[in-house]
Amino acid sequence: MDKKSKVIVIGSGFAGLTSAAVLAKQGFDVTVIEKNEMAGGRARTWEKDGFTFDMGPSWYWMPDVFENFYKLFNKTTSDFYDLKRLSPSYRIFFGKDEVTDIPESLPKLYALFESLEPESSGNLTLFLKQAKYKYDVGMNEYVFKPSHSVMEYFDPRLLVSGIKLQLLGNMRKHVHELFTNDKLRKILEFPVLFLGATPQNTPALYSLMNYADLAMGTWYPIGGMHKIVNAMQEIAESVGVKFIFNTEVTKVEIEDKVATGVLTNKGAFKADYFIGNADYHHIEQKLLDKEYRRYSEAYWDKRTMAPSSLLFYIGLNKKLHNILHHNLFFDENFDQHAEEIYAQPQWPSKPLFYACCPSITDASVAPEGCENLFFLIPLAPGLEDSEAEREKYFDLMIKRFHIITGNDISKNILFKRSYAMNDFVQDYYAFKGNAYGLANTLMQTAFLKPKMKSKIKNFLYAGQLTVPGPGVPPAIVSGQVAAKEIIKMHKST
Numbered sequence: 127m128d129k130k131s132k133v134i135v136i137g138s139g140f141a142g143l144t145s146a147a148v149l150a151k152q153g154f155d156v157t158v159i160e161k162n163e164m165a166g167g168r169a170r171t172w173e174k175d176g177f178t179f180d181m182g183p184s185w186y187w188m189p190d191v192f193e194n195f196y197k198l199f200n201k202t203t204s205d206f207y208d209l210k211r212l213s214p215s216y217r218i219f220f221g222k223d224e225v226t227d228i229p230e231s232l233p234k235l236y237a238l239f240e241s242l243e244p245e246s247s248g249n250l251t252l253f254l255k256q257a258k259y260k261y262d263v264g265m266n267e268y269v270f271k272p273s274h275s276v277m278e279y280f281d282p283r284l285l286v287s288g289i290k291l292q293l294l295g296n297m298r299k300h301v302h303e304l305f306t307n308d309k310l311r312k313i314l315e316f317p318v319l320f321l322g323a324t325p326q327n328t329p330a331l332y333s334l335m336n337y338a339d340l341a342m343g344t345w346y347p348i349g350g351m352h353k354i355v356n357a358m359q360e361i362a363e364s365v366g367v368k369f370i371f372n373t374e375v376t377k378v379e380i381e382d383k384v385a386t387g388v389l390t391n392k393g394a395f396k397a398d399y400f401i402g403n404a405d406y407h408h409i410e411q412k413l414l415d416k417e418y419r420r421y422s423e424a425y426w427d428k429r430t431m432a433p434s435s436l437l438f439y440i441g442l443n444k445k446l447h448n449i450l451h452h453n454l455f456f457d458e459n460f461d462q463h464a465e466e467i468y469a470q471p472q473w474p475s476k477p478l479f480y481a482c483c484p485s486i487t488d489a490s491v492a493p494e495g496c497e498n499l500f501f502l503i504p505l506a507p508g509l510e511d512s513e514a515e516r517e518k519y520f521d522l523m524i525k526r527f528h529i530i531t532g533n534d535i536s537k538n539i540l541f542k543r544s545y546a547m548n549d550f551v552q553d554y555y556a557f558k559g560n561a562y563g564l565a566n567t568l569m570q571t572a573f574l575k576p577k578m579k580s581k582i583k584n585f586l587y588a589g590q591l592t593v594p595g596p597g598v599p600p601a602i603v604s605g606q607v608a609a610k611e612i613i614k615m616h617k618s619t
Contacts (some may be wrong), residue, residue: 131616132397134159134388136375139167140598141588142403143355144195144605145612147362151199152613156367157397159390161374161404162553166355167589168561169598172439174541176493178350179439179500181545183598184482185452186345187338191265191599192354195606199361206357207347210487215344216452218316219530220309224457227450228313230343243307253304253314257337260291264334269594269603272611273573292330294568300330312456323430323565324464332566346451348488354598375404378413378585385585388413399584399612403605406576406591408555420581430570432562432596433467433504434547438520441540442497446483448531453481457530463504468565471506473515479503479523499535501527508558511547520544562597563590571595578608586611 133149135142138160150156164170168182186192186209193203203209214227226242229235232254239246268291271278292300301314317335318328347353359369370392377389378400387396402409407426410419458476466474480502485492492498501523520542528534547559564570578592588608590596 137403138165140601141605148609260334295330298325407557
């Protein structure tokens, strides 16, 4: 192909890294322009006093998606990092003396379900069988569609699959029809808390996440989640991708509905094709003239966003006990917290929270005798953010952490850094300070999401605000789909 066909990718999140590498492998001259100091988007790292923190994603699910990407370049996961399956996968605290570990093997999982709800193993078999079908069909037939039009789904095979995928049912009904034990219901509903809707408003299709969780396992790349970013950047650079960091795109230049270049704080860059992996809303509403925007500000205001988050990165000068790498604190009312995120947005009255301590698995992320700990509370996007509010919730969390786990960390904190809505906006121009993108409601699934194709002939979007949706594996898929669309576009010219 013509080596002079240039592509600019705005943003180096997982979708941007993926699209850049795939296009460069096909002979395009690709440049990635990144606002921040390193690649990865939300998956940046922060280092302080011998501690290394993953600032964004911390769960490694769907290892097949990563492996399949590496295979495109004749590589495998082990070429880049040691991937460890966590055992147990994670721990759930339902109260001070109510602890449930989610096992890494299916036999142990069946035993757990039987211990909490006798004779539930038959329904678990049915649930996982359905979830596996959704995962296999969803990951092979649905997610790689660009979803430009509903017509892409008018295929007899997909119509049959669509019925089996339970697109019109919801997770709450699906789970409650099969299980009566409250703890089991919470275990199965927990992944949707991060998909951006209450279980009642999340299609039962997304039980595929339970298959990814319970059957495929929870993994960790030794060295931290940024090892994935390093691997993808290494691959991209090996096929010729150029990266320009600390450079902010301020405008997309357009002539006759064709993008010709971008203006940045460091000058102008020209190209033949463009992929927007930065925040979709920001690109549309801030970088494009109004006539080239597919959506209005009113449209965006009506979108249901996935949660934002309040995070704390904490360096401790002691070791912890009674916790695992991943810990979920479900000692308060699940539905009330979900309601305060999605239905009546407000700072939560009694939040559920998550604590991650990767130094339990990986000694490299903290000095000897210390622990690397971070807390996360899912929040409604768009709330008023203040230091006072952050401190209030930090005090709440460490007190509950102490009561429930027996770990008093109040006098062992070497440092802490908070991160919330204002930071998501400042660092990523995240719409309403969201952390996870667009909610996966029925009316925001597949072709009902913001379109990958823009009104500009040679400009596409990729990432968590378009298809297939939020999360690291979907972002990797999104980048592959966007790259294929650019290739098709180029071949047609």
